[in-house]
Structure formats: C-alpha cells, structure tokens
Amino acid sequence: MRILPFFLSLLVTVGLVYCLDRPWGQTPVMGRFLSPQHGFWQNAEPTDQDYDGRIKLPGLRAKGEVYFDENLVPHVFAANRRDACYIEGYLHARFRLWQMEFQTFAAAGRISEVLGPGTNNGFIKYDRGMRRLGMITAARHALEAVNEDPETKADCDAYTAGVNAYISGLTASGLPLEYKLLNYAPEPWSNLKTMLFVKYMAFDLAGADNDFPMTNAKAFFTKEQFALLYPEIQDSVDPVIPKGTRFETPHFRPKPPATVDSLYLNSTTTVTDMEKLPDPDNGSNNWAVSGRKTLSGKPILCNDPHLSLTLPSIWYQMQIHTPDYNVYGVSFPGAPYVIIGFNDDCAWGITNSERDVRDYYTIKFKDETRKEYWFNGAWKEATQRVDTILIKGRAPLYDTVATTVFGPVLFDPTYTGFSDEASNKSYAVCWKPAHPSDELKTFRKLQQIRNYSDYKDAIKTFETPGQNFAFADKAGEVALWQQGAFPAKWKEQGRFVMPGEDSSYMWQEDSIPMEENPYMLATDDNRGFVSSANQLPVDTTYPYYLGINFPPYRGLYINRRLNNINSITPADMMSLQTDNHDVFAEMARPLLLRNIEDLRLNDNSRAAERLVEDWNLNDDPDEEAPVIFNYWWNHLQHDIYDDEFSKTSLPLKRPFESTLLEALLKDTAYPFIDDVNTPHKETLPEVVTTAFLQAMNDVAEAAKEDKLTWAKNKDTWIRHNLRLAALSRPHLPIGGGVHCINAAKPLHGPSWRMIVQLTTPTEAYGIYPGGQSGNPGSPYYDTFVDKWAAGKYNTLWIMEPGDVKNQHVKWVMDFSGN
Amino acid sequence: MIAKFIVTTVLIALLSFISGLFLPWWTIAAAAFIVSALIPQQPLVAFLAGFLALFLLWGGMALVIDLANGSILSTRVAGILPLHDSSWALVLVTGLVGALVGGGGSLTASYLQKRKPRAKMK
Numbered sequence: 049m050r051i052l053p054f055f056l057s058l059l060v061t062v063g064l065v066y067c068l069d070r071p072w073g074q075t076p077v078m079g080r081f082l083s084p085q086h087g088f089w090q091n092a093e094p095t096d097q098d099y100d101g102r103i104k105l106p107g108l109r110a111k112g113e114v115y116f117d118e119n120l121v122p123h124v125f126a127a128n129r130r131d132a133c134y135i136e137g138y139l140h141a142r143f144r145l146w147q148m149e150f151q152t153f154a155a156a157g158r159i160s161e162v163l164g165p166g167t168n169n170g171f172i173k174y175d176r177g178m179r180r181l182g183m184i185t186a187a188r189h190a191l192e193a194v195n196e197d198p199e200t201k202a203d204c205d206a207y208t209a210g211v212n213a214y215i216s217g218l219t220a221s222g223l224p225l226e227y228k229l230l231n232y233a234p235e236p237w238s239n240l241k242t243m244l245f246v247k248y249m250a251f252d253l254a255g256a257d258n259d260f261p262m263t264n265a266k267a268f269f270t271k272e273q274f275a276l277l278y279p280e281i282q283d284s285v286d287p288v289i290p291k292g293t294r295f296e297t298p299h300f301r302p303k304p305p306a307t308v309d310s311l312y313l314n315s316t317t318t319v320t321d322m323e324k325l326p327d328p329d330n331g332s333n334n335w336a337v338s339g340r341k342t343l344s345g346k347p348i349l350c351n352d353p354h355l356s357l358t359l360p361s362i363w364y365q366m367q368i369h370t371p372d373y374n375v376y377g378v379s380f381p382g383a384p385y386v387i388i389g390f391n392d393d394c395a396w397g398i399t400n401s402e403r404d405v406r407d408y409y410t411i412k413f414k415d416e417t418r419k420e421y422w423f424n425g426a427w428k429e430a431t432q433r434v435d436t437i438l439i440k441g442r443a444p445l446y447d448t449v450a451t452t453v454f455g456p457v458l459f460d461p462t463y464t465g466f467s468d469e470a471s472n473k474s475y476a477v478c479w480k481p482a483h484p485s486d487e488l489k490t491f492r493k494l495q496q497i498r499n500y501s502d503y504k505d506a507i508k509t510f511e512t513p514g515q516n517f518a519f520a521d522k523a524g525e526v527a528l529w530q531q532g533a534f535p536a537k538w539k540e541q542g543r544f545v546m547p548g549e550d551s552s553y554m555w556q557e558d559s560i561p562m563e564e565n566p567y568m569l570a571t572d573d574n575r576g577f578v579s580s581a582n583q584l585p586v587d588t589t590y591p592y593y594l595g596i597n598f599p600p601y602r603g604l605y606i607n608r609r610l611n612n613i614n615s616i617t618p619a620d621m622m623s624l625q626t627d628n629h630d631v632f633a634e635m636a637r638p639l640l641l642r643n644i645e646d647l648r649l650n651d652n653s654r655a656a657e658r659l660v661e662d663w664n665l666n667d668d669p670d671e672e673a674p675v676i677f678n679y680w681w682n683h684l685q686h687d688i689y690d691d692e693f694s695k696t697s698l699p700l701k702r703p704f705e706s707t708l709l710e711a712l713l714k715d716t717a718y719p720f721i722d723d724v725n726t727p728h729k730e731t732l733p734e735v736v737t738t739a740f741l742q743a744m745n746d747v748a749e750a751a752k753e754d755k756l757t758w759a760k761n762k763d764t765w766i767r768h769n770l771r772l773a774a775l776s777r778p779h780l781p782i783g784g785g786v787h788c789i790n791a792a793k794p795l796h797g798p799s800w801r802m803i804v805q806l807t808t809p810t811e812a813y814g815i816y817p818g819g820q821s822g823n824p825g826s827p828y829y830d831t832f833v834d835k836w837a838a839g840k841y842n843t844l845w846i847m848e849p850g851d852v853k854n855q856h857v858k859w860v861m862d863f864s865g866n
Numbered sequence: 867m868i869a870k871f872i873v874t875t876v877l878i879a880l881l882s883f884i885s886g887l888f889l890p891w892w893t894i895a896a897a898a899f900i901v902s903a904l905i906p907q908q909p910l911v912a913f914l915a916g917f918l919a920l921f922l923l924w925g926g927m928a929l930v931i932d933l934a935n936g937s938i939l940s941t942r943v944a945g946i947l948p949l950h951d952s953s954w955a956l957v958l959v960t961g962l963v964g965a966l967v968g969g970g971g972s973l974t975a976s977y978l979q980k981r982k983p984r985a986k987m988k
Contacts, residue, residue, distance in 0.1 A: 049977065049978050049979070049980065050977045050979075050980070050981060053909070053977045054974060054977035054978065057970065057973045057974040057977055058974045060970060061895055061967070061970030061971055061973070061974050064966060064967060064970055065892045065895055065967060065970075068892070068963065068967065069890075069891075069892055078963065079891050079892060079963065079967070080890070080891045082924070082959065082960045082963050082964070083886065083891035083894075083924070083964070084924055084927035084928045084931060084960065085883075085886035085887065085891070085927070086886070086890070086891045087891070088939065088943050089927065089928050089931045089932075089939075089960070091939060092931050092932065092934070092935035092938065092939040092940065093935060094934040094935060095934065095935060095936045095938070096934075225939075225943075229946070772945075772946055773945065774942045774943070774944075774945025774946045774948075774951070775942055775945075775946070824938075824939060824942050825935060825938060825939030825942075826938070827936070827938060829938075
C-alpha cells in the first residue's frame with residue numbers, strides 16, 4: 049500500500065464528496081441534485097408519460113375512478129363525497145405538492161425557514177408580520193369552527209388522508225423539484241394546514257387597508273386638501289347594486305364615540321410603521337345575464353378572479369362526480385371541494401368585496417415589557433406569546449408578541465414592519481378573518497346546490513374574505529349577494545388608526561346580518577343581469593360605512609356593455625371577458641387632448657399626439673398609443689402631486705387615478721396643479737403639456753429597448769412562486785391592464801376565465817394561465833399559458849358515467865380501499 | 867489489459883447504478899473504490915476507469931431522460947444554474963461531476979496495491 053498517495057487521494061475524493069453533499073449559500077446539494085437517480089433528472093417526465101395507475105388509499109369507502117382528459121384534467125368518479133375529498137387530496141398532492149405546502153408556509157410565516165433571511169431580512173420581516181397578524185391563531189380558530197361542523201370535518205379528514213397517502217409513498221428522488229432546489233422535504237399534511245391555506249386567501253383578499261398612510265395624510269394635509277385627495281366616493285361609479293335600490297332598515301345603527309372629533313378625526317398623530325399588504329388590485333369580474341338577454345333563453349354566468357399570476361397556478365381544474373352531485377370547476381390545491389364552478393343545475397362565481405375589515409388601535413403600554421396596557425381607566429394585563437422563527441442558515445429568532453382586547457400588537461418598538469425608521473409606538477390590529485369561522489362549509493354546500501334557496505343557504509355562513517357571489521341556474525334565476533361577516537361601522541370608523549385606551553372605538557357589532565347585506569336578483573323588470581368588479585357595492589344610502597378602496601372602471605364598462613347587448617351567446621361573453629377597452633383612458637383622453645398647448649410641440653411630438661388621438665382606446669398588445677398615454681398620465685400625476693407629497697417623509701398613499709381625473713374634469717383650477725416650489729402659478733394646460741413632453745422622453749427610451757408596443761412595455765409574466773425566471777413564463781404577448789375587463793397587469797390578472805351557459809346539457813368554457821401539473825419537468829406545466837394569453841378558451845368537457853371509452857379519456861387511475 | 871479496463875469500467879458503472887437505486891448518490895465513490903480494489907490497475911488507468919464509468923453512467927442516464935423529456939426540464943434547470951439554458955451543457959456537467967467522484971474512488975483504491983515493478987510482457 050502506498051500510504052501517502054492513498055491518503056492524499058482519499059482526502060481529495062472525500063473532500064469532493066463533502067463539497068458536493070452540502071448546500072453552499074442558496075445552491076442545492078449539487079451531487080444529489082445532479083445525480084440522475086436522485087436529483088432533478090428524476091423530475092423530467094417523459095413527454096408520453098403514462099398517468100395510469102392502481103392506487104390503494106387506506107380507508108377509502110368504495111372504489112373510485114379518475115379519468116384524465118387530454119389536458120390532464122381529472123374527472124373524479126367517487127361513491128360519496130368523503131371519498132371524493134380523499135381522492136381530491138391525493139390528486140392535489142400528486143400534481144401540486146410543493147406549491148400546496150409552500151403556500152401554508154407563507155401563511156404561517158415560515159418562509160425564512162426554507163429561503164433564509166432574504167434581502168435586507170425581507171423574509172424575516174414578512175414572517176414576523178404574518179405571525180404577529182395572528183395567521184396561525186386564525187387558522188386554529190378556523191379549525192375549531194370546522195371541528196364543530198361534522199360533515200366538513202369528515203371531508204377535511206379525508207382530504208388530509210389523501211394528501212398524506214401520497215406523501216407517505218414518496219421517496220427522496222420522487223420529491224417535487226423545488227424541494228430539491230431548496231433542500232428540504234414535505235411535512236405530513238394536516239387539517240390545520242388546510243385552514244392555513246384558507247386564511248392565506250383571507251389575507252390575500254381581506255388583508256388590505258390603508259390606515260397608516262391615511263392617518264398620516266390626515267395629519268399632514270389640511271381638511272380641504274384631504275377631502276380633495278381622498279374623496280369617499282367616485283362620481284363615475286356604477287355600484288354593484290344599482291343606485292336607487294332601497295335597503296332594509298338597519299336593525300342597529302353604530303354610533304361614533306363622543307370623542308370622535310377631538311381624539312380621532314382631528315387628531316394629528318402619525319405612523320411610520322409599514323405593513324406588508326396584499327396586491328391592491330386583487331379583484332375580479334363576475335356577471336350573470338338572465339335568459340331574457342341570451343340567445344338560448346337560458347342564463348349565462350361568467351367569472352374571472354384576478355390574482356397574482358403564478359406557476360404553478362393557484363387553481364387546479366377538475367370535475368367531481370358522485371351519486372349526489374356532479375360539479376366542475378377549479379379547486380385550490382390545499383383545500384377540498386371546487387371553489388368556482390357549476391353543477392348540473394347551477395353555476396356560481398366570486399369576486400372580492402374589498403370591504404375594510406382590518407383596523408388598528410394605538411396601544412399605550414405601561415413600560416417596555418409590554419405586559420400591561422392602559423384600557424378603560426386601568427392597567428390591563430396583555431397576554432404574551434413567544435414565536436420561534438426558524439431561519440435557514442441562522443439561529444432562530446424569538447419574537448414576543450403581546451395581545452390585547454383588540455387583537456395582537458402587530459407593531460411595537462421591536463417590529464416596525466417594512467419601515468427602516470425606529471418607532472416607540474405600538475398598534476394592535478383587529479382583523480375580521482382572525483375570528484372563528486367556517487368558510488369551507490359554503491363550498492361543501494355549493495357543490496350540491498340545486499336552486500336559489502340552496503345557494504342562499506350555502507353562502508349564509510360565509511364570513512371572510514367577503515365576496516360577491518354571483519349565481520345562475522337552469523330554472524332561470526340569476527342573483528348576486530355580497531356575502532361576508534362585515535362589522536357594522538360608523539362613518540369613517542377604521543379609516544384611520546383609532547385610539548385604543550378604552551372600548552369606545554371598538555366594533556360595536558361584529559357582523560351585519562345577511563339580510564342587510566347588499567344583493568340583487570336579475571328579473572324581467574330590471575336590467576336583467578347582475579355584475580360585480582370590486583367597485584363600491586352600494587350607493588350612499590346604504591346605512592353602514594364600507595371603506596373607500598373600490599376601483600370604479602371595470603364595473604362601469606361591464607354594466608354599460610351588458611346593458612347594450614341582447615341575444616347573448618357564450619362567444620359574446622368570451623369577447624367581453626377578454627375585452628381590452630380602457631374606460632379610464634376613454635374618460636381621460638379628451639381632458640388631456642383639449643389641454644395640450646400646440647405651440648410647445650414639434651413634428652415628432654405632434655405625431656405622437658395624433659397616435660393617441662386616433663387610438664381606438666383598446667389596450668391591445670401591439671398598440672403604441674397606450675404606451676404614450678400611460679407615460680403621459682403618470683407624469684401628470686407626479687407633476688401635480690410630487691411637490692406637495694415630497695414635503696414629508698411620512699408614508700403616504702397617492703390618490704387613486706379616478707380621483708385626479710374626476711377632480712380635473714370638475715375643476716380646471718384644481719389647487720394641486722400649482723407647483724408650490726415655484727413662484728409662477730401653473731395652469732392645467734401647462735402641466736398637461738409638460739407631462740406630455742416628459743412622456744416623449746420615456747417613449748424615446750422605450751424605443752431603444754424595443755418596448756414601444758403595449759404588451760412589451762407592460763410585460764406580463766406568469767411567475768414561479770420562487771420568482772425564478774427560468775421556471776416562469778415571461779414576456780407574454782397579452783394586452784389589457786388594470787382598468788380593462790382583461791385586467792392582465794405585469795404579474796397579476798385573470799387567474800381563471802370561466803363562462804357557463806345553463807342550457808341542458810351545460811355548455812361551459814374555461815382557461816387559466818398555467819397547467820395541471822406543478823412539475824416544471826412536465827409538458828403539462830404551462831399547457832394553457834399561450835392560449836390564455838391569446839384570449840382563447842378550452843371547452844370544458846363534462847364527463848358522464850357512460851363516457852369511459854370517450855376519446856377524451858387518456859389515462860385512468862383506479863382507487864380502492866384496503 | 868484493455869479487457870481488464872473495460873471489465874472494470876462496466877463493473878463500476880453497474881455497481882454504481884445498483885447502489886444508486888437504494889443508497890445515497892455518493893455511494894458511486896464507494897462503488898468505484900470497491901471494484902478498483904478488487905481489480906488492481908495502475909493509478910492512472912484506475913482513475914480513467916472510474917471516471918469513464920461514471921461519466922457514461924450519469925451522462926448517459928441524463929441523456930436518455932433528457933431525450934424522453936424533450937429537454938423541457940433541462941432547459942429550465944440550465945437557466946437556474948446558470949448554464950445559458952443549454953441542455954447539452956447540463957448533461958455534460960452531470961456526467962463530469964459523476965466522473966470526478968467515480969475517478970476519485972477508483973484512484974484511491976488503486977493505491978491500496980504495492981507499487982509493482984514494471985510488469986514484464988509475458
């Protein structure tokens with residue numbers, strides 16, 4: 049034996065193996081990752097992959113079959129609802145495991161655990177924010193509520209068993225790609241994880257508020273300025289429930305506290321903390337037209353929920369057939385049932401209500417231990433808990449959180465959210481979704497609804513996030529309810545941070561009764577359709593305060609179009625759902641064009657002006673005019689507001705686009721037009737023209753980067769949940785935008801377009817920007833993306849029990865019990 | 867000589883493949899070590915046998931998988947690593963990483979033998 053070379057060679061080899069068997073920074077374990085028998089190559093499915101299988105699920109009550117069609121959409125035939133949930137859990141895990149679990153990590157504030165601290169500790173801040181908001185407590189409360197609802201609990205148990213049946217059969221080499229990239233493994237599923245997912249949706253859809261920036265704005269601006277910047281209602285709005293509708297006499301009138309002026313509305317307190325907020329444009333469109341307006345004489349229902357555009361998609365398409373019901377639509381990987389869809393009798397679709405259910409209270413603690421706070425004239429003990437935040441590659445962080453009668457203390461001197469500024473103030477958050485509620489019950493029932501009264505019964509227990517539930521059935525009923533548990537608020541309650549030294553500012557009634565929630569039936573005597581697009585739900589005669597975060601434009605345009613169209617076919621609905629008409633530009637363009645000072649233009653800019661003038665107002669992918677228009681409007685907003693807003697470092701919220709447009713339409717001498725930094729008094733034509741010339745510079749820059757057409761300039765992506773470009777679908781050739789029905793923004797937009805005509809048999813179409821498989825190594829990872837971008841639809845094939853030999857059936861999974 | 871080299875190479879690849887079915891990825895080093903310990907060869911020859919065995923095994927498996935997959939995944943993973951979205955580069959890197967580890971295992975084993983005087987041709 050040659051001792052020296054042996055040990056040298058051994059050392060080098062062992063060293064090499066050691067280096068390849070551990071992660072370096074954020075890299076995967078390269079040896080294992082590259083090994084064709086262990087690593088990512090195992091995730092590369094053959095393009096002719098056979099999905100057939102015989103699967104034993106312990107405890108399944110009877111046999112079940114799943115038939116996959118050419119798009120890998122499963123058609124589940126189960127003997128009963130519980131078995132259907134069991135199989136659904138298995139399928140979600142089989143095709144979407146990583147995403148399902150990652151979403152629950154995001155919900156529970158556990159991102160740092162798998163991704164590390166993040167840039168500028170961003171992931172840690174995020175995690176602390178979610179924990180402090182009380183996401184885990186909220187999920188536990190939801191679990192308690194479900195445990196008192198035996199049918200939903202049994203379904204959740206079955207769903208969990210299905211997910212775990214898949215996980216327990218997984219080997220390390222069979223793990224989804226993302227686990228290998230990040231070097232971790234899935235935990236067993238539980239009903240709590242399902243509830244965490246449900247609460248994540250509540251965070252996404254009912255987590256928005258602007259209490260801090262509005263509090264600052266109230267302190268910084270004069271009353272007159274404030275009223276001009278943040279009006280409570282837009283002139284152009286066409287509410288979900290038409291103006292003039294009479295509302296029930298409220299059974300209860302919330303009263304503002306006696307100190308409302310002195311301690312609240314006239315208070316000049318300010319806040320530097322910064323919240324983590326969901327996308328402000330989480331919204332959606334839905335509408336349903338009665339048979340009177342359709343060619344077939346039967347109602348048509350349409351829905352396109354707008355969410356972050358992600359791969360894998362938030363949706364998983366499926367049909368579930370049992371002897372009791374037959375439902376088709378999209379489900380959430382992470383929860384049982386179909387969320388948006390139709391059955392043999394009815395169809396339903398949802399949009400977000402945008403009601404404000406998240407309010408803050410200033411807490412006065414006795415000392416830095418935050419163990420006692422001043423409440424109703426005495427020091428009251430706060431409960432405290434310690435959250436352990438695990439951080440990949442670092443020691444855990446222990447976060448002490450105090451809880452008050454209002455709710456958890458989200459911000460205190462130890463946590464300022466995403467603000468870098470130190471603060472010695474503490475704010476407790478009162479958030480409706482943290483209260484116990486059982487939302488899954490609604491979807492359990494919706495699957496089986498037969499008529500309008502079933503639908504009402506299904507949605508009556510739905511609490512958060514408040515939604516506009518559109519409904520249509522084959523008997524011809526068409527309806528929409530804005531349903532949720534909304535606190536009854538006095539005017540401007542919770543618009544700003546409220547005093548938390550006594551109980552007078554608390555929500556006086558937690559939940560307005562369902563009968564008083566806004567609703568509408570489409571009948572022969574009225575307009576014959578219902579619709580919602582996150583606009584203000586009702587006019588000002590509604591007796592409760594709603595908040596002010598309601599975009600007006602999509603709803604306005606949908607109602608205009610639906611009013612003017614009859615003999616509607618599903619094809620008409622497709623062109624409406626993918627319509628790129630920019631109703632904001634329609635209203636803003638005349639104002640801009642009539643105020644431009646021609647003397648300041650040259651030939652080049654005159655040509656650009658003509659492009660805007662001749663534009664058909666569609667934000668189409670290849671148009672240049674929307675690019676110019678958007679630069680123009682953005683500069684105008686900045687030129688008008690920057691001088692005032694830059695006078696403070698406090699976080700403020702810029703006024704909505706509708707606010708500025710409506711102000712300028714009403715008053716060409718809008719006070720903010722004047723630049724306070726110059727002695728000269730600017731006029732509207734001056735600023736409009738200056739903004740246009742500034743836009744010309746942007747246009748020249750965009751031309752250099754080949755970003756002169758709308759699709760390229762806007763640049764819509766379907767982005768992987770880990771934000772890895774290589775796993776995303778970037779640069780899609782799609783038009784539309786925030787004010788269009790086709791609300792495709794850069795990373796956000798129509799996440800599922802569905803059209804259901806309630807004829808017999810049902811005629812349905814749908815598409816989502818993703819694919820049925822969550823595996824980036826599958827040909828079904830992004831199947832629908834190009835078709836979605838092009839505004840095309842898949843015909844939804846509704847399988848009947850006798851269709852086993854149908855040409856659509858490509859693969860079969862047989863499920864059996866013990 | 868050449869036959870011995872080929873037999874060694876094939877055996878290393880075979881044992882590596884079998885161990886990879888049940889054991890962690892790095893057992894390829896052990897597989898190369900064991901085979902090379904049982905079939906003594908000159909260090910350089912042993913290294914080449916281990917290197918080639920794993921290059922062909924890992925590169926070959928990767929290639930077969932990649933062809934069946936139409937390079938869907940390799941293009942994406944090559945984008946992450948980053949290898950300029952090149953499937954070929956990823957197959958090559960896969961083969962080379964396996965090859966270095968396999969070669970190392972074989973080389974180490976070859977030093978278990980005493981240095982032989984240059985063998986006389988029989």
